[in-house]
Amino acid sequence: MWAVDLAAAQQFHAREGHLRVPRKHVEHLAGTAKGTADPSGHQAGADGPVMIKLGTWLDNVHKRADRLSAERRAELDHLRMRW
Secondary structure, three states, X not given: OHHHHHHHHHHHHHHHOOOOOOOOOOEEEOOOOOOOEOOOOOXXXXXXXXXXXXXXXXXXXXXXXXXXXXXXXXXXXXXXXXX
């Protein structure tokens, strides 16, 4: 599940140049077959992309920052996550 959510964060960062995601933002992650669920349980929409509640996920990650592994924290630091 982390990999899919991180991919959505990376996609947002590549497009916007930052990781200041509004709390209600949903990222449409391309690359998933139409009408299927990915391993994390996220459902593909009618057009095929997976819908990731990126703002919610990042807010939750921010709140759990002290419990993240060094590797996961480094992945978000690479995207210039604001802690």
